[in-house]
Amino acid sequence: MAEREVDRSVSQTVKAQLALRDQILSGALRPGERISELQAVETTGASRTPVRMALVRLEEEGLLEAIPSGGFMVKAFSERDISDSIELRGTLEGLAARFAAERGVSARELEPLKECLAAIDELLRQVPISVDAFSSYVTLNARFHALLTELSRSPPLIRQIDRASALPFASPSGFVMAQSALPEAQQILIIGQDHHRVVIDAIENREGARAEAVMREHARLAVRNLRLALRNRTHLDLLPALALIKTATD
Amino acid sequence: MAEREVDRSVSQTVKAQLALRDQILSGALRPGERISELQAVETTGASRTPVRMALVRLEEEGLLEAIPSGGFMVKAFSERDISDSIELRGTLEGLAARFAAERGVSARELEPLKECLAAIDELLRQVPISVDAFSSYVTLNARFHALLTELSRSPPLIRQIDRASALPFASPSGFVMAQSALPEAQQILIIGQDHHRVVIDAIENREGARAEAVMREHARLAVRNLRLALRNRTHLDLLPALALIKTATD
DNA sequence: TGTATGCGTTGTGTATACAATAGCGGAGGA
DNA sequence: TCCTCCGCTATTGTATACACAACGCATACA
Structure with missing residues (x-):
């Protein structure tokens, strides 16, 4: 039975x-x-x-x-809770990038990150980007962030970043999806890709402060775009985490 | 029965x-x-x-x-895990201080923090500091950090800082105890108190960057002192979290 | 008619019984 | 003597039964 x-x-x-x-x-x-x-x-x-x-x-x-x-x-989240969570993760990732840069990373360890970067470049060459390609982008972007986090070689920090990403709207995939609701989505993705490029360069040249700064700017960009996306509430059904946002209050 | x-x-x-x-x-x-x-x-x-x-x-x-x-x-922790955890918390507290400064804090809200500061000043006037006073210092210092965290008004950030402080060696009390193992303990506490003073001033004047920077420096000071304390392993029995440090490996 | 109290029902907190798996030891064969 | 395989035991994962507490509803009294 x-x-x-x-x-x-x-x-x-x-x-x-x-x-x-x-x-x-x-x-x-x-x-x-x-x-x-x-x-x-x-x-x-x-x-x-x-x-x-x-x-x-x-x-x-x-x-x-x-x-x-x-x-x-x-749990119910306000819009500010969400943007704070994103900025929080950006700060943590900034620290991870700084650790990676200051502690040194071999060319071999940087290789997967560069491959990931190249794969995203390839995707973004399409104008406008297809739905399938966007889906691949989400995956690759999450992979990029995970690889970068790993480079810090700091288990406590990695653990904390994982926790911060547990909230779906604070995960890399989460805010990419939010951004996708905007008409200028592709342009935003290209700016984000610039950030990715800079952080790799900074880590290679052991510039901790620069690596950290760019990751924080990366998150701040995401916060701004999330705010915009929430203003014109179109295509927001793409963002599953929206279910968690407080409706009546705030 | x-x-x-x-x-x-x-x-x-x-x-x-x-x-x-x-x-x-x-x-x-x-x-x-x-x-x-x-x-x-x-x-x-x-x-x-x-x-x-x-x-x-x-x-x-x-x-x-x-x-x-x-x-x-x-779980077993390496020395680096511990110093990373402290720096991690410092980074988070830096963000909290920045939020407090940027979002604005009323004089009334700042009052408890100032009282706490004054109480610590009072304690540190004793030279050398007594065991009882040191114990009070640990409590007051924890309170200061908790109040500061609250000022960020950001539940996700507060939550994350709490988590980061769960590991005893990463809590404010934890590293104060580690510092106490050093001969120059009192001098270190006075420097830390300067940091406390600066962060309040920065928040009052809405200088987010300065508020953040000083909290991060505060944590970096703690990391340096923990390293020193672990070198000359005297009085380290004061630090209960020591039980968690890997013994054989690393 | 409104409020207070008591009873019933629903649901969580706790305890324990049962099932399954992994690790270890012994025995047998090469 | 060493390696392998089989079986036992110890310990975890899961299910369920029981107890208590809280909430709601109904009824009675003011």
């Missing part, structure tokens, strides 16, 4: 965590809404213990908030 | 979390050592479910590391 389909390839805890995260980011669970464990058990197929573990993890991740009287609710 | 003493005033999960953290920071559990759930159940008095919840939380906090094959082990 396959009444309860048990997938043994992945732990129930992880399965529940992924399922719940999907529900939150897809907007199936509204911000501020209390999450019922019982309901979560039904929708995820796991039992209460792994569901509870998943809820604790999602709380630490920042997607949920503990209710004092017990249980969890979906 | 009080065979199992159940304290209903605080949840079993929190109780277990605190007990386990104590065990880790006191060195009762060595870095790299696997934590047995069964053993944790015995030492904490809670049952397996809350113990597991506590373990997940401590992992997210950064004190534990998940073992791929299952279970958790006490």
